[in-house]
Amino acid sequence: MDIASDSLDVGGGGASLGQGSPSGHAAPPVARTFLDSLIDAGILIPTGVDGIYGRSRVYEAIAEGMDALITEIGADQQAEMMRFPPTTPRNDFEDSEYLKSFPQLAGIVHSFCGNDHEHFRLVARLERGEDWTDQLRPTRVVLTPAACYPVYPVLARRGPLPPEGRVVDVFSYCFRHEPSIEPTRMQMFRMREYVRLGTPEQILAFRQMWIERGQKLADDLEVPHTLDLANDPFFGRGGKLVADNQRDLKLKFELLIPVNDGAPPTACMSFNYHVDHFSTVWPLRTADGEKAHTGCAAFGIDRLTLALLRNHGLDLSGWPRGVRALLGGI
Structure with missing residues (x-):
């Protein structure tokens, strides 16, 4: 089935068939949403809690293929691989100041x-x-709220960075408390990141390189996309000022792909410059003793999986051959 031709509406709550209206006429059917289609096809498995889903073999084949493709794209980075469980020490979390910025998303x-x-x-x-x-x-x-968060205290304990800085390849399930019927807004989701630590010049060059690689990846996956300036969802009135400052300094860019019914396109990749925030929290230092700057290129594995299903259909046999080959011949 090619869902690109389906009539989908995010307001729909499921099919209504054979129900009579008060006038005796059949009630019009309720439009099916993208989430309905995923559940009906057995690709996502509902649990009764919004944003928490089981995944089918088809879904996992796409997600695993995407993760392997990102590994291939980043093979020249000589990155140190780090894999953490979806939990992080509470003291590191408190030090990170996450609760000052995003208390509404935290999970203890x-x-x-x-x-x-x-x-x-x-x-x-x-x-x-x-x-x-x-x-x-x-x-x-x-x-863990973001895959990169466990990296910084670990590297800070090692001492100063080498002159060339450091690149870390990190992957984790992440949690954010924002239950939603939008399938792209999962409470527990997978994030793959390449994290760069070094001088401002090194970070900005790294970010620009990954912006270009991210755009090429979207081209190769044959999905419509745009790159846009963005900000994180900082909490409260003070958070709006921080978000405005983040946009003014052009610290965050997102690659957006249409996924959800009748909604703006979804951020499936982000390219971030943290300046010296994390080296203020932890003693991350360059080889010459200056505060290290950090940045990351982040890939939402689940959002990219959903973007492919939305734009190419739920039946993988109908996908473009080149896309299937990129993902390991799924």
């Missing part, structure tokens, strides 16, 4: 740490259908 891991009496109270509340969550306590880990 809680566990039961009580005694037998407290366990009895928890179970009793559970059986009565009452709230039991206040019986859990925060642990020393939080859910």
